[in-house]
Amino acid sequence: MTTAIGELPYFTVVALLAIGLYIILVKKNLIKIAMGITLMEAGANLFLITLAFNSGDRLSAPVFTSQILGGTEATYSLPTPHALTLTSIVIGVATTALLLAFVMQAYKKHKVTSTDEFRRLRG
Amino acid sequence: MTFYDHLIEQAPAMVVAIPLLFAFATPLWFKLSVKFGKLWALLGVLATTVLMYILAWEILSEGGEVTTYLFGAEDSQLPLLGGNAVRISFAVDGMSAFMGLIMVTVSLAAVLYSFGFVKKYTGNDKFFTLLLLVLAANIGMVFTGDLFNLFVWFEVSSIALCGLTVFRSERGEAFEGAAKYLIYSTVAGLILLFSIGLLYGQYGHLNIKFLSEAIGGNAELLMVDKVALGLMMTVFALKAGAVPMHMATPDAYSEAPAPVTAIFVTASQAGLYAMFRSVFTLYGSNIDLTIDLLHAAGWIVIILGVLSMFVGVTMALVQKDIKRLMAYHAISQTGYMLLGVGVGMAVYATGGFDEFGRTAMTGGIFHIFNHALYKGLLFLTAGAIIYKAGTRDLNRMGGLGRDMKLTALFFIIGALAISGIPPMNGFASKFLIYESVFQFNPVIGAIAMLVSLLTLASFVKVFYSAFMGPRMKGMARGEVPASMLMGMAVLAGIILVFSFAPSLVVRSLVDPAVNALTGDGGTTSTSLTLFTGQGAWNAVVFMGAMISAAIIAVLIRVFFGKKGMTPKGEGKKPYLFGNPTEIDGKPIVIPGSNVYWGFTKALDRYYRPVEKLHSGIVNEYVFWFVSTMVLAILVMMAWV
Structure with a gap:
């Protein structure tokens, strides 16, 4: 990376994934688990987007270069990861909506929001 | 080219496109009448089955060589140049065709079965729509030649199966099973996406063939290769339902309607396929390096x-x-x-x-x-x-x-x-x-x-x-x-x-x-x-x-056996736990749970902790997944 923000996006990716995973592993509230999943999604999407911004001649089909912005080095932004990220966002919306719908219905039937009580199926 | 040649050429795409088209057209036919809708769904599965059989016949009779299908190209058979991820491709070989055959056959039986099974429920249109969608997703998962595409089909299959799991929406437990499966598979899916990102960042390819060549072209194994393989293997093992990442599987399987559970089995096998594919194909191009x-x-x-x-x-x-x-x-x-x-x-x-x-x-x-x-x-x-x-x-x-x-x-x-x-x-x-x-x-x-x-x-x-x-x-x-x-x-x-x-x-x-x-x-x-x-x-x-x-045996019985071997006296009485007074004229019923009571009691020291581990708490489910993933990566690092 030869941008002003340097490696910061990668650290953000790791932080988002870690916080999301922490929430899913520790928090008992089902809505919070859905939030954790959304955070992990954001981490994965940011990772893909960050990968798109690359330098060197290894990659083809550049959409945008920093030279246009007055930069000196040829940095490319690849279109593919953007397409991947869009797809992944759409999938994320679907899973989050479905999960929230399930949690809502489970609450309607059994009046539970905690994973400790959300276990009629076990053993 | 004859019609048959065209059919064969387009078959890899059609086998996925037909169930997709039929899936989303199904509700329209249900608007007309329930019978038409069901017949439409059956027609969709039948068409897919026939086409899949023809395709499998062509591929398997040539020994299972890989056939690629390039989406959006002038000629779908064009070789993929340079491995740019811009085009999505299908790569169908012996293993894919084998899996595809299984998927269509079980789906056909499940759809036939569903005709009578769903009669007493409402929402038949959504049921058949999702059933066809799962079929398309499963076939897509085994046909794809592109890692990101694999992730997409993985998610489509999970979402559609979760939707089907709550078909009997009067049961609260159905929502619980589906939610657990969805949390599990979504976390796994995101980890999969992350590992695909790792490989893409390193090699700039998403196409499995080119990625495999790029990994094989390295002088030595990179850290990112090992981590990506460890992540991917664990994710696909979760989809396949391997212990200890099986926790949500019985929940979802038991709550889903029976025909859906049959399809669940094939979906989990698509996970197995993806695991074998990622190990053998992705990491097998340069065996000296990756052995x-x-x-x-x-x-x-x-x-x-x-x-x-x-x-x-x-x-x-x-x-x-x-x-x-x-x-x-x-x-x-x-x-x-x-x-x-x-x-x-x-x-x-x-x-x-x-x-x-x-x-x-x-x-x-x-x-x-x-x-x-x-x-x-x-x-x-x-x-x-x-x-x-x-x-x-x-x-x-x-x-x-x-x-x-x-x-x-x-x-x-x-x-x-x-x-x-x-x-x-x-x-x-x-x-x-x-x-x-x-x-x-x-x-x-x-x-x-x-x-x-x-x-x-x-x-x-x-x-x-x-x-x-x-x-x-x-x-x-x-x-x-x-x-x-x-x-x-x-x-x-x-x-x-x-x-x-x-x-x-x-x-x-x-x-x-x-x-x-x-x-x-x-x-x-x-x-x-x-x-x-x-x-x-x-x-x-x-x-x-x-x-x-x-x-x-029958001859011996006829010629040498004693006639009239019916029990008499005490031998006629049923004997239950040595206590004849239990009988008092009623038919004796031993409940299913008691059949192996002695066996399970003897293994109490095994059963008590293991049953406790199946706690039903979704946080613990995810914990098992994450710890298996970490262990798998550590084993690979220590070994290689």
Whole structure:
């Protein structure tokens, strides 16, 4: 990376994934688990987007270069990861909506929001 | 070009496009009439099935060579230049075609079965729409030649299956099972996306073929290769339902309607496929570089397999919910496939591979085929039992065999096949696994045989509880609707036919699949007998011997036996726990849970902690997944 923000996006990716995973592993509230999943999604999407911004001649089909912005080095932004990220966002919306719908219905039937009580199926 | 050539050329795309088109057009036909809608869905599955069979025939008759299909190109057969990820491609080889055949066959039986099964529910249009969507997603997952595309199909399959799981929305538990499965598979899916990102960031490819060449082109294995493989393997093991990442599987399987559960089985096998594909194809292009990694991966898969076999079957033995019991068996049988292919991986490219590794792999992949058929059949019979019994509790059902003679027959076929009783097809694949795994490690071979025994034991319990004994209160009379019987008959018929020609399946379906994965050119013998290198199996000879033995036994009975051997006096009385006063004129019923009471009581020290681990808390489920993932990566780092 030869941008002003340097490696910061990668650290953000790791932080988002870690916080999301922490929430899913520790928090008992089902809505919070859905939030954790959304955070992990954001981490994965940011990772893909960050990968798109690359330098060197290894990659083809550049959409945008920093030279246009007055930069000196040829940095490319690849279109593919953007397409991947869009797809992944759409999938994320679907899973989050479905999960929230399930949690809502489970609450309607059994009046539970905690994973400790959300276990009629076990053993 | 003739029409047939065009058809073959476009078939890889059409096999996915047709169920998608039919899926989203289904609600429109349901607006017209329910009957039209159902027929439309059946037509969609039939068209997919026919096309898939034609495609598989073309691919397998050429030995399973890979056929690529390039989306959006002037000519779909153009070679993919430079591996740019701009175009999505399908790559169909022997293994993909093999999996595709399984998916369409089970889906066809499930749709037929659903005709009668969903009659008493509302929302049939959504049911059939999602059923076709799952079919498209599963086929897409095994056909894709592109890692990101694999992720997309993975998610489509999970979302659609979760939607189907809550079909019986009057049950709160259905939402619980679906939510757990969704949390599990979404977390896994995101990890998969992350690992795909890792590989893409390193190599700039998403296409599996180019990625594989790029990994093989390295001078030495990079850290990112190991991490990505560890992440991907664990994710696909979760999709396949391997212990200890199986926790949500019984929840979702038991709550989903029976035909959906049958399709769930094929979806989990798509996970197996993706795991084998990522290990063999993605990391197999330069075997000198990756041989240690493959061996480490093999041992991880073997350990997951042995755990799945054992924990799955022991947990099944103590279940009293019929579908939950069968779900645990599905986990246990997945262990055989993991074990077989894992042994192949662990000795890949060494002398042991030719000696027994290939046989183990053949057995593992053959077991995928057999498992989809008999497990699909068993889940369908479980659905039929619940349909008539009105309960899933084995303790509260009984006497169904009086009316449901055909269902009982189908159940016996499935139960014998899953337990690996000769001459059923389950025996043929397990035989290959026993013989080869025993050479690899005798202890694991012995565990594999023990698990089969316990499988038989728990199906005896189900048969006894559901079909035998006096008719319990609340059991409906009569046999299930004809369409449900038809769905079961399709699978039972295929099982019976292939039980007597196992080497035919191995030669024409399994060998091309194994060759596609390993790049090995081997085949098995051309006769009807299956050779393992140590022993041989021929179902026809076996049945001939059994029938002649039975005839001799009958002859001995007729000529030398004593007449009128009916019990008299004390021998007539039923004997129960040594206490004759329990009887007092009523029919004796031993509830299903009590059948193996002594056995489970003796194993209390095993059962108590293991049952406690299946706590039902979703946080712990995810914890198991994350810890397995970390362990897998650590093993790979330490090994290589």
